[in-house]
Amino acid sequence: MTGSAHVVEYDLLVYRHSWRGSMLVSFISPVLFLAAMGVGLGSLVKSGVGTVDGVSYLNFLAPGLMAATAMQTASVETTFPIMAKVFWMRTYEAMLATPLTVRDLLVGDVAWLLMRLVMVAAVYFVVMLLFGVVTAPGALLAIPAAVLTGLAFGAPILAYSATQKNTVGFAAIERFIILPLFMLSGTFFPIDQLPRVLQGVAWLAPLANGVALTRGAVLGTLSSEATAAHVAVLTVYAIAGIVAARVTLRRRLVT
Amino acid sequence: MQVDATTEALSPAGDALITARGLTKRFGDRVAVDAIDFEVGRGEAFGFLGPNGAGKTSTMRMVGCVSPVTEGTLRVLGMDPARDGPRIRARLGVVPQADTLDQELSVRENLQIYARYFDIPRRDARRRVDELLEFVQLSERGGDQVESLSGGMKRRLTIARGLINQPDLLLLDEPTTGLDPQARHLLWDRLYRLKQQGVTLVLTTHYMDEAEQLCDRLVVMDSARIVAAGSPLELIRHYSTREVLELRFPGAELEPAGLDGRLEGLADRVEVLPDRVLLYTADGEAAAAAVHRRGLAPSSLLVRRSTLEDVFLRLTGRSLIE
Numbered sequence: 257m258t259g260s261a262h263v264v265e266y267d268l269l270v271y272r273h274s275w276r277g278s279m280l281v282s283f284i285s286p287v288l289f290l291a292a293m294g295v296g297l298g299s300l301v302k303s304g305v306g307t308v309d310g311v312s313y314l315n316f317l318a319p320g321l322m323a324a325t326a327m328q329t330a331s332v333e334t335t336f337p338i339m340a341k342v343f344w345m346r347t348y349e350a351m352l353a354t355p356l357t358v359r360d361l362l363v364g365d366v367a368w369l370l371m372r373l374v375m376v377a378a379v380y381f382v383v384m385l386l387f388g389v390v391t392a393p394g395a396l397l398a399i400p401a402a403v404l405t406g407l408a409f410g411a412p413i414l415a416y417s418a419t420q421k422n423t424v425g426f427a428a429i430e431r432f433i434i435l436p437l438f439m440l441s442g443t444f445f446p447i448d449q450l451p452r453v454l455q456g457v458a459w460l461a462p463l464a465n466g467v468a469l470t471r472g473a474v475l476g477t478l479s480s481e482a483t484a485a486h487v488a489v490l491t492v493y494a495i496a497g498i499v500a501a502r503v504t505l506r507r508r509l510v511t
Numbered sequence: 512m513q514v515d516a517t518t519e520a521l522s523p524a525g526d527a528l529i530t531a532r533g534l535t536k537r538f539g540d541r542v543a544v545d546a547i548d549f550e551v552g553r554g555e556a557f558g559f560l561g562p563n564g565a566g567k568t569s570t571m572r573m574v575g576c577v578s579p580v581t582e583g584t585l586r587v588l589g590m591d592p593a594r595d596g597p598r599i600r601a602r603l604g605v606v607p608q609a610d611t612l613d614q615e616l617s618v619r620e621n622l623q624i625y626a627r628y629f630d631i632p633r634r635d636a637r638r639r640v641d642e643l644l645e646f647v648q649l650s651e652r653g654g655d656q657v658e659s660l661s662g663g664m665k666r667r668l669t670i671a672r673g674l675i676n677q678p679d680l681l682l683l684d685e686p687t688t689g690l691d692p693q694a695r696h697l698l699w700d701r702l703y704r705l706k707q708q709g710v711t712l713v714l715t716t717h718y719m720d721e722a723e724q725l726c727d728r729l730v731v732m733d734s735a736r737i738v739a740a741g742s743p744l745e746l747i748r749h750y751s752t753r754e755v756l757e758l759r760f761p762g763a764e765l766e767p768a769g770l771d772g773r774l775e776g777l778a779d780r781v782e783v784l785p786d787r788v789l790l791y792t793a794d795g796e797a798a799a800a801a802v803h804r805r806g807l808a809p810s811s812l813l814v815r816r817s818t819l820e821d822v823f824l825r826l827t828g829r830s831l832i833e
Contacts, residue, residue, distance in 0.1 A: 259597075262627045269624055270615055350611035352577050354628035354676075355597040511538070511578060 259356045263364025264371070266347070282376050286325065286383040290318055293444075294387065309446055311475060318389040319398055319474035320443040322380045323466035326402040329376045330410030331434050333369050335426045338417040341365075348509055358506050366411065366498060373406040374399065390474060397473035405466025408490040409434075411497025418504040437463040442471075465489040528553055528680050528711050529574055533583030536569045543569040545735035546583060553679075556702075556712040558722045558729035560819070562827050565732040567715035568608060571684050574713065576600050588679060601629060604678035606669050608685045608715075612657045618644070619653040622672055629676040636675075643671040647701060663694025670701065681705065683714040687721060699724055719819040733827040743819055750825055751817040752779050754795035758788045758802065758809040777801050784829075791817070 271278070294314035301313040308316040341347040341361075348361055377399045384390050384398075413429060420426070440450060441463035447455055458464040465486040472478025472486075529551040536544040544566040551557040559567040572578035573585060576592040576599045585592055587599045613621050619640060626636035644650045647667035652660065660668065666686065673681055686702070687695040702725055706712055716722055722729055723743045731739040731746070739746055747753075756778065774781050777798050778790035792798045795814030802809065 258630060259628075262624075262630070265627055266624050269620060270613075273615060345614060346609065346611040347613060349577075349607065350613075350625070351628060353575060353600065353603070353605040353607070353611075354625070355601045355630070356628050357597060 259360030260362075260364035260367060263351065263356065263360055264368050266351075267365065267368040279375070279379065282329075282379040283383065286318075286321065286380050287386075289321055290314065290383065290387050290389075294318055314387065315389050315475065316471070317444065318384050318387065319471040320441075320467040322377065322384070322398060322402050322474075323405045323470040324438050324441070324443045324463065325380055326373055326377055326406035327409045327437070327463055327466065328434065329373060330369060330406035331413055331429065333372055334410045334414040335417050335429070336423070338365070338414055339420065339423065339426075342418060342508060343421070348505075352509060358509055359502070361509075362498070362501055362505055365414070366407075366501075369410045369414075370403060370407065373403040373410075377402040377406075384474070392476050394476055395474045398470045401466065401469040401473050404487065404490045404494065405462060405470065408462035408466065408493035408497070411494050411501060413497070415497050415500035415504045418501060418508045437461055442467045460489075462490055462493045526553055527551065527586075528588055529713070530586045531570075531574075531583065532585075534570070534573065534580060534585055535582035536566070536573060536578065537581045542735050544573070547730075547732075547735075547737045549730055549737065549740070551680075551711065551713055553711055554706075554709050556706050556714070556725050556727050558726035559713075559715040559732055560717065560719075560722050560729050560823060561715075561732035562717060565827075566735040567732055568684055570732075571682055571713070571715055575603060575605050575682050601676065602679045604673035604676065604681040606666075606673045606681070606683040606686055608688070610665055610669065612665060612668060612672070614656070614658050617654055617656055618649060618660070618668055621657060621668065622675060625672050626675045631676065639675060639677075643674055646674075647671045648697070661694075663690050663697065666690060666694070666698060667701070670698070674705075678710070680711045680713065683712065685715055685717070687716070687718065695721075719823055723819050731823060731826050738826050739822070746819065746822045747817050751821040752791040753793045753817060754791075755815055755817050755821060756790040756792060756795045756798045756802075757811075757813040757815065758790065758807075759786065759811040760788070760807075761810045773805055773807060774802070777805075791821070 294317045298313035298317070301308065307313075351361060352358070380402070381390070381396070381399055384395075416425065416429070437458075440454065441447070441458055441461065443463075447458050447464060450458060469478070469483065469486040469490070472482065527550045529549070531547060531549050533546045533548065534544060535542070535546050547566075547570070549557075559570060561567050569578065573580050573592065574587055576587065576596040580592065588602055590599050592599060613624075616624065622640040622643060623633075623636050626639060627633075631639065640653075641650075644653055647670060649664060649667060649671070652664065657665065657668070670683075670686070673683075683702070687698050690698065699721070702712060702714075706725070712725070714721075714725065726743060728740070728742050729746070730737045739750060741749065774788065774790065778792040780791040782789040782791070790798050790802075799812055799814060802812070
């Protein structure tokens, strides 16, 4: 366990060089999104259909976007930085010449991903407070919900990144997975507005479950059955990703 | 080439830090290391010599416990890499062929975080980092980004990093490849000092002068096998002669047909190259005099000591291996 703690120490040391910019982006980005879409577009929605799923458009959008932000953070953290560690800077190779093991690298970097997700989700939560979206203390559960959403993406993407020799595959992930899910997972409008076939697909992917879970936590509208189902789907993706990453990292690094 | 290595040449004097028997590494169908035997004793400087692709790096990676052994037995510090990898690595220092320094961190940070991987407490690490920066003459550059260092400085930093845990065994994979002469000599000086301090060194190189300067014993690898073993002097004595007479002839006279008979018996071995003729002999001056007595008029004539390079070229051939 101490081995993986040292891997986190490394990640923190590197992050220390860029944390200001990173945190600023984590703050500005949701402020812009909630101002433009939540408040701006929201006023049009209000004069049109009035509410979405019984709440204002801002209150509908903000928690969904929180889950989507966690997804995007996770996909950024587990593509280029992992490529750098495997390939460009060979950080992992340097680490493996010490008592550290492949398991330490994986556990450490998943722990670091979780820490990054907590940071981003916490900042996002503060922005929601500023916009008056959050009213009940139960809304704090949105933070673990968003973090779990991020992990459900980060772990499988990490497993994939460990197999890549260049960044072509990362563009594909962004274009064919992240962007479509961002648009069609109930973040901007309720999933039941989608054609029936796409609804089924959306619910099988992690983001729709993450959005529903995070939104339910903020609005206090989630049944325990629905919570269990969403958590189960996200957990399956997270665990499958970690198991796969163990295999792909080992195959890549131990030759 | 027949392996002519006596057991004596393969075994060190003291207790062995590394023992390899039938050590083999395969990548799919490709055999990178083919059943090699060697031992490295405490306090020795041991070298792997060979052309690119001979299997030196694969061997080093197995000894460094980062690459699993395909076949054969390997013991490092008395332990089995397959079972005790982390415990062995805790006592190894590794200077890899390709730079694995962290470009985003400063010189000092690179060493400090590496110390943490060995579980060295922060306070001890700070003191150790100061000593090591001093040792590799980088004290002034502690706060600089690694990016700004020259190639030689990066190598020195990598060596400092490899010493952070005060290793029993330092593994260096082509430590001076690509460095200018000043940087190489500074590095050799540091390695020599480490040897004086009792650190066991294992290095790979294709620089013969490096091997002659640093290694007590070495093995020559070619096409995944060990083709010779011994001290630099033993190898020269065994595979070459004490001296070499190099002759160049003006133009047409260097037709092998015209020369063949006339150099017969002048040396232990005669090698005709496109631009010159090499006579391997115990006494170069005597051979030179004999050349003149036979009425040959070389345009230039040079007597030199035999070097490991002669051994190397004899054992691994002159053709380009790629």
